[in-house]
Amino acid sequence: MNMKRVIETINEAYPISSETEQALKDSVTECHFPKRYQLIKAGAYSKCAYFIEEGMTRSFWLVNGEEITTSFSYEGGIVFSMDELYYNKVSEEFVETLEDVVAYRISVERLLELFRTNIELANWGRIIHQNEYRRLHRSHKERLTLSAGDRYEAFKQQFPQVCQRAQLGYIASYLGITLSTLSRLRGAKK
Amino acid sequence: MNMKRVIETINEAYPISSETEQALKDSVTECHFPKRYQLIKAGAYSKCAYFIEEGMTRSFWLVNGEEITTSFSYEGGIVFSMDELYYNKVSEEFVETLEDVVAYRISVERLLELFRTNIELANWGRIIHQNEYRRLHRSHKERLTLSAGDRYEAFKQQFPQVCQRAQLGYIASYLGITLSTLSRLRGAKK
DNA sequence: GATAAATTTTGACATAGGTCAAATGCCGTG
DNA sequence: CACGGCATTTGACCTATGTCAAAATTTATC
Numbered sequence: 432m433n434m435k436r437v438i439e440t441i442n443e444a445y446p447i448s449s450e451t452e453q454a455l456k457d458s459v460t461e462c463h464f465p466k467r468y469q470l471i472k473a474g475a476y477s478k479c480a481y482f483i484e485e486g487m488t489r490s491f492w493l494v495n496g497e498e499i500t501t502s503f504s505y506e507g508g509i510v511f512s513m514d515e516l517y518y519n520k521v522s523e524e525f526v527e528t529l530e531d532v533v534a535y536r537i538s539v540e541r542l543l544e545l546f547r548t549n550i551e552l553a554n555w556g557r558i559i560h561q562n563e564y565r566r567l568h569r570s571h572k573e574r575l576t577l578s579a580g581d582r583y584e585a586f587k588q589q590f591p592q593v594c595q596r597a598q599l600g601y602i603a604s605y606l607g608i609t610l611s612t613l614s615r616l617r618g619a620k621k
Numbered sequence: 622m623n624m625k626r627v628i629e630t631i632n633e634a635y636p637i638s639s640e641t642e643q644a645l646k647d648s649v650t651e652c653h654f655p656k657r658y659q660l661i662k663a664g665a666y667s668k669c670a671y672f673i674e675e676g677m678t679r680s681f682w683l684v685n686g687e688e689i690t691t692s693f694s695y696e697g698g699i700v701f702s703m704d705e706l707y708y709n710k711v712s713e714e715f716v717e718t719l720e721d722v723v724a725y726r727i728s729v730e731r732l733l734e735l736f737r738t739n740i741e742l743a744n745w746g747r748i749i750h751q752n753e754y755r756r757l758h759r760s761h762k763e764r765l766t767l768s769a770g771d772r773y774e775a776f777k778q779q780f781p782q783v784c785q786r787a788q789l790g791y792i793a794s795y796l797g798i799t800l801s802t803l804s805r806l807r808g809a810k811k
Numbered sequence: 812g813a814t815a816a817a818t819t820t821t822g823a824c825a826t827a828g829g830t831c832a833a834a835t836g837c838c839g840t841g
Numbered sequence: 842c843a844c845g846g847c848a849t850t851t852g853a854c855c856t857a858t859g860t861c862a863a864a865a866t867t868t869a870t871c
Binding site: 807 | 817818819820821
Binding site: 563 | 685689691736737740743744746747748751752753755757758762764765766794797
């Protein structure tokens, strides 16, 4: 099993020992998904989290018939349903692949067990939540202080890969603006 | 030392043993702050986190001369500078008391050591970050899908105590609307 | 309990970004 | 290499919320 990028990314967040690495490897199953596949469906228990080795996904809500993208994940990232992992509730969020994806699946149950029993992974879990929290915090600040155009610029800076690999509509809804507005902003830009 | 509400709140997030409780108690110092005291100043290392036993605080950014409230904390909560705790950087966030406050101070260094060595606290740390992440996630969703008025209603529902104890301007900036707009909304409400 | 200071309400007007619909461009499939 | 379907751009118009400033109300101070 070649979890190269996943392990690399975990070690960047919180270095883990080779035993922990092995425990993790023993807990996952490799899986492959085509482009546009619904990895996690709202209203259904998936009971799994996925470490992404290759490809990109987006998470989104469906609110009043509209899709609102809440995050993009790619090589080294992890996706799961917050509602399931945190609160043992049915997911309200969808995750779909934007490209062909190679991922490692772990059951939510096993992941929680690892958190409870392995202090390295408990700390890794804490750190990735810190990081995500900070990303949201930052985007919250940007939303309150920057114009739509400046937010797009900031997004391009922060997530250049996503900008290239995801289509406009998804980025617009992530930024909380309309597809037409975003398109206009790009047009206005010299 | 009576850390009643703090300990209660920790146990709600992730139950800890009495040994862990004692380790925590041995690591903190009780302190008292008057109303309107700057607990954490931007641009200065405070090197401390505070468990709040009594009273309320708000955290905010100062952007272009404007204060943007990012969160309120009260009995049982913990406040700290994300930049210091996570990234060993000088804080960009202020925290000030809105009431007289009784808190328990712990050095950031000691808190991180506890995370590294005590699996219960590592998991507690993970859980509170999950919860905060979820709060932000939710407010992000509300900002994208609800009108200013509906967001205020949602806020009242979710944080009734804060609504009563914090002044309008702080709530307005938390919700990302103007003081005048919020005041109008309240007026319009039958 | 009067005066000052802070907070909240209200008014008149401005504007960023939304809405809806049409037009154009692009790219994979047969 | 042409067709069909997405994806993007553009146009005309609209509305929720912002801005700035003054008035009213509440709260704190002596």
